[in-house]
Amino acid sequence: MFNKKESIKKPHTIKVKLGVSDIIVRGLGYVITSIYALACIFPFLVILGSSFSSESYLNLHGVQLIPGEFSTEAYHAVIKSGLIWKSYIVTILLTVVGTSIGLSIIAMTGYALQRKDFPFRNVISFYIYFTSLFSAGLAPYYLIMTQFYKLKDSYFAILLPLLMSPWLIILMKNFVKSIPHEITESGKIDGAGDMKIFTALILPMLKPALATIGLFLALGYWNEWYQSSLFLSSRVDVKPLQYMLYETVNKTEALKSTVAGQYVVITDIPSNTVKMATAMLATGPIVLLYPFVQKYFISGITVGAVKG
Amino acid sequence: MFKSTANRLEMPGKSKLGFFAKVKKYRTLLCMCLPSTLFFLFFSYLPLPGIWVAFVKYNYQKGIFGSKFVGLQNFEFMMQSGKLWTLTRNTILYNLAFIILGNLFAVFMAILLNEISSKLFKKVSQTMMFLPYFISHVLIGVLVFNFLNYDTGFVNTVLSNLGLERWQPYADPYCWPAILIFIYLWQQSGYNSVVYFAAIMGIDGEIIEASRVDGANAFQKIRYIILPSLRPTIVILLLFALGGIVKGNFGLFYNIVGTNSLLYETTDIIETFVYRASVTDFNFSTASAVGFYQSLIGFVIVMTVNFIVKKIEPDYSLF
Numbered sequence: 127m128f129n130k131k132e133s134i135k136k137p138h139t140i141k142v143k144l145g146v147s148d149i150i151v152r153g154l155g156y157v158i159t160s161i162y163a164l165a166c167i168f169p170f171l172v173i174l175g176s177s178f179s180s181e182s183y184l185n186l187h188g189v190q191l192i193p194g195e196f197s198t199e200a201y202h203a204v205i206k207s208g209l210i211w212k213s214y215i216v217t218i219l220l221t222v223v224g225t226s227i228g229l230s231i232i233a234m235t236g237y238a239l240q241r242k243d244f245p246f247r248n249v250i251s252f253y254i255y256f257t258s259l260f261s262a263g264l265a266p267y268y269l270i271m272t273q274f275y276k277l278k279d280s281y282f283a284i285l286l287p288l289l290m291s292p293w294l295i296i297l298m299k300n301f302v303k304s305i306p307h308e309i310t311e312s313g314k315i316d317g318a319g320d321m322k323i324f325t326a327l328i329l330p331m332l333k334p335a336l337a338t339i340g341l342f343l344a345l346g347y348w349n350e351w352y353q354s355s356l357f358l359s360s361r362v363d364v365k366p367l368q369y370m371l372y373e374t375v376n377k378t379e380a381l382k383s384t385v386a387g388q389y390v391v392i393t394d395i396p397s398n399t400v401k402m403a404t405a406m407l408a409t410g411p412i413v414l415l416y417p418f419v420q421k422y423f424i425s426g427i428t429v430g431a432v433k434g
Numbered sequence: 435m436f437k438s439t440a441n442r443l444e445m446p447g448k449s450k451l452g453f454f455a456k457v458k459k460y461r462t463l464l465c466m467c468l469p470s471t472l473f474f475l476f477f478s479y480l481p482l483p484g485i486w487v488a489f490v491k492y493n494y495q496k497g498i499f500g501s502k503f504v505g506l507q508n509f510e511f512m513m514q515s516g517k518l519w520t521l522t523r524n525t526i527l528y529n530l531a532f533i534i535l536g537n538l539f540a541v542f543m544a545i546l547l548n549e550i551s552s553k554l555f556k557k558v559s560q561t562m563m564f565l566p567y568f569i570s571h572v573l574i575g576v577l578v579f580n581f582l583n584y585d586t587g588f589v590n591t592v593l594s595n596l597g598l599e600r601w602q603p604y605a606d607p608y609c610w611p612a613i614l615i616f617i618y619l620w621q622q623s624g625y626n627s628v629v630y631f632a633a634i635m636g637i638d639g640e641i642i643e644a645s646r647v648d649g650a651n652a653f654q655k656i657r658y659i660i661l662p663s664l665r666p667t668i669v670i671l672l673l674f675a676l677g678g679i680v681k682g683n684f685g686l687f688y689n690i691v692g693t694n695s696l697l698y699e700t701t702d703i704i705e706t707f708v709y710r711a712s713v714t715d716f717n718f719s720t721a722s723a724v725g726f727y728q729s730l731i732g733f734v735i736v737m738t739v740n741f742i743v744k745k746i747e748p749d750y751s752l753f
Binding site for chain 2: 145147150155156158166167172185187190231232239245246250255259260263265266267269270273287319355371375376402408424
């Protein structure tokens with residue numbers, strides 16, 4: 127009943143005995159966590175497997191984890207058309223430019239709004255927070271973007287709206303809060319201006335915050351498809367990656383909508399395997415990168431859960 | 435949130451500065467706030483007057499403010515057709531399910547993760563649980579379609595290999611609430627459990643040691659130490675979520691259901707309706723009416739929730 131080995135090995139700690147209940151709970155922990163963790167990556171593996179299947183095999187036998195007839199034809203087709211590389215370039219440019227601009231603005235705002243002697247901080251904080259309480263809604267937003275700002279078919283319609291959000295500014299404020307006010311004071315005594323204090327003293331201490339918020343911004347740009355679907359029409363040849371995927375997958379919208387068995391014959395419909403290959407190529411970099419950056423997201427969730 | 439300590443900490447005398455003197459003195463800090471202030475002006479505040487389109491019969495040539503004023507006709511139409519009620523019901527019921535089941539499952543996973551002693555196992559499984567959070571909604575739509583479609587879907591492949599009848603979810607609206615809730619839990623729980631896991635890690639280890647000495651078993655530890663100490667976190671997250679109960683998860687619904695009108699009865703939420711009305715049908719007046727209704731209800735709910743919380747437990751209030 128008791129794990130004697132462990133109690134002999136560590137005689138000095140109090141936490142020695144593993145009761146029946148501990149073993150049950152721990153066992154459940156391992157089993158259920160394993161099942162859930164596998165379930166999280168399983169669909170991804172299935173599509174990855176099927177994307178290496180030949181089209182005829184897939185249509186005959188359906189989507190399977192291990193491809194019956196191995197074929198890289200779908201990937202050849204996607205790469206050969208060349209469109210995906212152009213989408214990659216557009217997406218990378220948007221991500222890099224958007225994240226750098228957004229991050230600088232968020233950092234400046236977050237610092238200024240956390241300065242205890244800044245008399246306008248409450249007014250501006252409320253001005254920003256209010257936008258998350260009440261918004262005009264999609265239709266007025268769409269009309270003003272297309273008719274007044276003339277952003278239809280412009281990449282700026284994607285770059286600009288994703289620069290910041292009230293939540294990210296509050297998150298930055300929470301990070302800045304942990305920097306003692308004395309740092310600013312000491313800078314003042316040395317005769318530094320506010321901008322100098324911010325760039326020379328505060329920014330270096332905000333590195334973890336910049337990493338966290340920068341990654342949230344970058345993920346937003348990388349996974350962006352919504353603004354593109356609103357503002358980029360067929361007149362724009364090169365779409366950001368996720369929206370290109372969206373268009374590739376939904377070219378057979380009719381097929382998806384109709385009841386099974388009714389095919390709609392359109393000649394340039396991408397095959398199932400091509401869709402899967404596109405999906406894998408559009409997601410690849412994220413899957414390869416996220417294990418290395420997830421700790422910043424974790425700090426974002428834990429810091430962000432505290433109210434501003 | 436905004437009743438800060440600023441005034442107390444200010445040096446005496448400073449607050450007597452006039453408005454323009456203050457602007458001059460803090461011009462650098464004001465300039466630092468300028469880009470974000472302009473951002474919210476252009477993308478959040480200037481669209482507000484556009485709500486007017488909800489009260490007119492929108493005509494492209496005449497513009498928002500030149501179109502004919504029709505009062506509440508756009509709202510009446512939506513109400514009389516019963517559409518508004520269906521959308522509101524769907525949005526709120528899905529969100530309730532997401533909030534309640536999502537938090538329950540996240541707490542459950544956090545407690546189980548905490549019981550795992552192997553660091554490597556914990557790290558690898560947490561990384562795997564994070565994957566769905568990082569992928570785009572478009573990819574989630576692709577995954578779901580390739581699992582559930584009638585002809586080649588993975589589920590149907592397995593079913594037919596087992597000699598069972600094929601399943602046709604894309605033609606059956608009533609199975610979608612369960613499917614969508616399942617997908618939501620799949621996507622969000624790894625991420626959501628982190629907050630609870632961090633809260634569990636924050637519990638004083640000595641309390642748990644002491645309970646062991648007193649002979650508490652693992653179930654008692656969870657019931658009497660871990661769950662009570664998670665209570666504040668659960669309450670705060672539930673409140674945050676309740677404030678957004680009329681805001682739907684557009685990306686998830688639109689990429690999974692798309693424009694499959696067979697499923698609208700059980701899957702159409704306010705966001706998907708407004709999106710189709712604006713982008714597909716160019717019916718901006720109806721779209722704006724529904725959007726305005728949603729913003730208004732959302733605002734009232736946040737204010738009410740905050741008011742009640744402030745009365746009961748001021749520490750938990752949002753602002």
